[in-house]
Amino acid sequence: MADTPIITSPYPWHVAFYEDLHRRHAAGRLPHALLLGGPAGTGKLRLATVFAHSLLCQSPADGYPCGRCQGCTLAAAGSHPDRFLLAPEEGSKSIKVGQVRDFVEFCARTPQYGGYRVALVAPADSMNRNAQNALLKTLEEPGAQTLLILVSDQPSRLLPTVRSRCQAVSPGLPDAADSVPWLTELVGEEALARALLAAAGQAPLRARDLEHSAWFAERDKLLRQCLNLVAGRQSASQVARALLEHDSTEILEVLTGWLAAAARQASGGAASPDPRLAEGIAQLAQHCPAPRLLTVHAQCLEARRLLASGANPNAELLLEQILLSLAGVDVAAAGF
Numbered sequence: 001m002a003d004t005p006i007i008t009s010p011y012p013w014h015v016a017f018y019e020d021l022h023r024r025h026a027a028g029r030l031p032h033a034l035l036l037g038g039p040a041g042t043g044k045l046r047l048a049t050v051f052a053h054s055l056l057c058q059s060p061a062d063g064y065p066c067g068r069c070q071g072c073t074l075a076a077a078g079s080h081p082d083r084f085l086l087a088p089e090e091g092s093k094s095i096k097v098g099q100v101r102d103f104v105e106f107c108a109r110t111p112q113y114g115g116y117r118v119a120l121v122a123p124a125d126s127m128n129r130n131a132q133n134a135l136l137k138t139l140e141e142p143g144a145q146t147l148l149i150l151v152s153d154q155p156s157r158l159l160p161t162v163r164s165r166c167q168a169v170s171p172g173l174p175d176a177a178d179s180v181p182w183l184t185e186l187v188g189e190e191a192l193a194r195a196l197l198a199a200a201g202q203a204p205l206r207a208r209d210l211e212h213s214a215w216f217a218e219r220d221k222l223l224r225q226c227l228n229l230v231a232g233r234q235s236a237s238q239v240a241r242a243l244l245e246h247d248s249t250e251i252l253e254v255l256t257g258w259l260a261a262a263a264r265q266a267s268g269g270a271a272s273p274d275p276r277l278a279e280g281i282a283q284l285a286q287h288c289p290a291p292r293l294l295t296v297h298a299q300c301l302e303a304r305r306l307l308a309s310g311a312n313p314n315a316e317l318l319l320e321q322i323l324l325s326l327a328g329v330d331v332a333a334a335g336f
């Protein structure tokens with residue numbers, strides 16, 4: 001075993017949720033299959049893992065794993081015989097039906113340590129249709145003292161038959177009161193922490209990763225280019241090319257955030273919490289009517305869905321259409 005300390009608690013913004021889960025478990029009110037959903041980059045897998053390990057711990061304290069016993073050590077090393085992780089294999093994006101069959105066998109065996117048996121399925125939405133179907137019977141009757149936790153950023157992508165066999169639980173987005181101090185400690189400055197969180201849609205782990213992202217340092221420049229487009233000083237294709245110097249998925253996410261912030265402000269809501277962007281967002285809100293901002297926002301969401309679907313669409317074309325709509329060009333009428 002390496003010297004890395006065993007993680008025995010969820011992120012600070014999940015503590016209340018975790019303790020509620022523990023209380024429900026202690027009172028025998030938890031079903032045997034949970035579907036833990038919620039935004040990406042918020043630490044759901046850590047929450048699920050710590051909770052699962054608390055059930056394998058030989059001396060848990062108030063629902064938290066001790067981090068020292070044999071149960072905790074084996075669980076953290078991934079070698080506890082009563083723990084199963086169903087995740088895509090290295091180099092693959094999906095959980096295959098063969099892996100699910102191994103898991104079904106695991107559930108048919110008697111627990112080796114005589115206590116709980118736990119399984120994590122993450123990301124659950126990476127199971128293909130066959131894999132999900134193969135899991136149905138086990139989801140219904142996994143055997144005594146067994147807990148399955150399916151973790152997913154997009155539970156809606158799971159088959160309804162899978163969803164209906166689980167109890168959906170979601171801690172939602174973290175409160176700034178918990179995420180800001182956590183991130184400030186990492187990045188050293190509260191204003192930067194708030195700006196990163198705003199750019200990451202309040203998802204703290206994504207915010208942490210953004211600090212090293214090239215576009216984040218250039219975000220005010222990129223926003224200015226969008227403003228140039230709206231003012232007719234730059235063409236959609238010019239701005240699309242500039243934006244696509246960065247990762248297309250990230251850029252679409254950024255645009256979605258800006259449009260949502262501008263739409264909020266155009267409808268009388270609060271200004272952007274990122275001081276470096278507040279003026280630009282306000283200008284966007286001034287120059288574009290709220291219905292247009294909302295339409296383009298929806299287009300961004302659809303483009304992100306297309307990119308994530310693996311359909312391999314042309315990102316430059318998608319972005320150009322989005323930017324044309326932002327500039328007020330009727331894309332359909334223009335024959336795109």
Ligand SMILES: [Zn+2]
Nearest residue numbers: 057066069072
């Ligand atoms: Zn322990």
